[in-house]
Amino acid sequence: MSLGAGLSKAEMAALVARDIAPGSYVNLGIGQPTLVADHLAPGSGVVLHTENGMLNMGPAATGDQIDPDLTNAGKLPVTELPGASYFHQADSFAMMRGGHLDVCVLGAFQVSATGDLANWHTGAPDAIPAVGGAMDLATGAKSVFVMMTLFAKDGSPKLVPRCTYPLTGVGCVDRLYTDVATFEITPGGVVVRETFGTSYDELVGRLDVPLLRR
Amino acid sequence: MTATICATAAEAVAGIEDGAVVLVSGFGMAGMPVELIEALIDQGATDLTVVSNNAGNGDTGLAALLATGRVRKVVCSFPRQHDSWVFDGLYRAGRIELELVPQGNLAERLRAAGAGIGAFFTPTGAGTPLAEGKETRELGGRTHVLELPIRGDVALVAAHRADRMGNLVYRKTARNFGPVMAAAAGTTIVQVRELVDTGDLDPEAVVTPGIYVDRVVVA
DSSP states (O other), X not given: OOOOOOOOHXXXXXXXXXXXXXXXXXXXXXXXXXXXXXXXXXXXXXXXXXXXXXEEEEEEOOGGGOOTTOBOTXXXXXXXXXXXXXXXXXXXXXXXXXXXXXXXXXXXXXXXXXXXXXXXXXXXXXXXXXXXXXXXXXHHSSEEEEEOOSBOTTSOBSEESSOOSOOXXXXXXXXXXXXXXXXXXXXXXXXXXXXSSSOHHHHHHHOSSOEEEO | OOOEEESSHHHHTTTOOTTOEEEEOOBTTBTOOHHHHHHHHHHTOOSEEEEOSBSXXXXXXXXXXXXTTOEXXXXXXXXXXXXXXXXXXXXXXXXXXXEEOOHHHHHHHHHHHHHTOOOEEESTTTTXXXXXXXXXXXXXXXXXXXXXXOOEEEEEEEOSEEETTOOEEOOXXXXXXXXXXXXXXXXXXXXXXXXXXXTOSOGGGOSBOGGGOOEEEEO
């Protein structure tokens, strides 16, 4: 059984951007979450934090704008916006760990029904683990949003009763944005907020996690 | 003691001993002290422990030091990158030890070393494999993990500009680990693009005061 065509990555990113309140301080993880920046409304006043030490990061740098001293967390050249600031690593992570960051958006291998996050290590014997700032973000941001496809390439669900991959954080995920549905992880359980190309009943049949209707 | 201005990178890295813990600034190549690392390679110290955010990029800087086989252990948050082939090869061959540290813990453990803090509790990493074997405590309803400082024998730091007192300013995101590493080592060695006379840096703009800096070289 396959679900109908779901959202593209850009459409998922637009959904996340819609849910970020104007004026928020936001960290976008490496990879897919970076796309969210393209969908923030002009004038929203959202300030992007990059963990290597900058607030009010601008778009990717091109041509003459490229400066080896100005990169993002993915080590790609970026630009600064008016009102930008620079700071060292302990300050940058104090912003996360001290609860000053409103939202972080992360990718994931798995999310559990209680909001556990696994996104840093597959646990494969030959894999070289790398964690970066993921654990600090997952633990410290006021709201943790995750973007991922709901099913792995082999069809297995990535929203699971318990994560089988090594954890990044325990009970830290607040919202989950996938290609076929968005979810809210609440103390009462997993709430289906919206579906795309599928239905609540179909999701209930595909996932091994109790689902609540909104 | 106030900072010594060195004529060459070789002079700046003189005396680094075998077995030293070496803090290396930079996030990727931004803020990496490439010339100091090259001088350390020539200097020949071995059996080193390197503390840095990444484990080298491409074939220069930290990657070149790893390639000499003189680094026993790397302490870092994000070794695996598209261009970390030197580290990847050593790790898969079992020729280098890795201590993986969440990036905020890496920064705060360095900061703690520089500030004389004996240990601290943080919720980062609680319930994950990176907290296994560590002491935990429930504080404010959350599980916290005890983390210990990371002190270096030597810090190799890249900054933008220094004065003759060793006061430093950095440039944009190349600042990253420089300030916390400068404070966390017994001997802090800094390479800068420009050396200015004492009094020519705006005191309000100094990021690393010279008290943390031992040697400066223009490179």
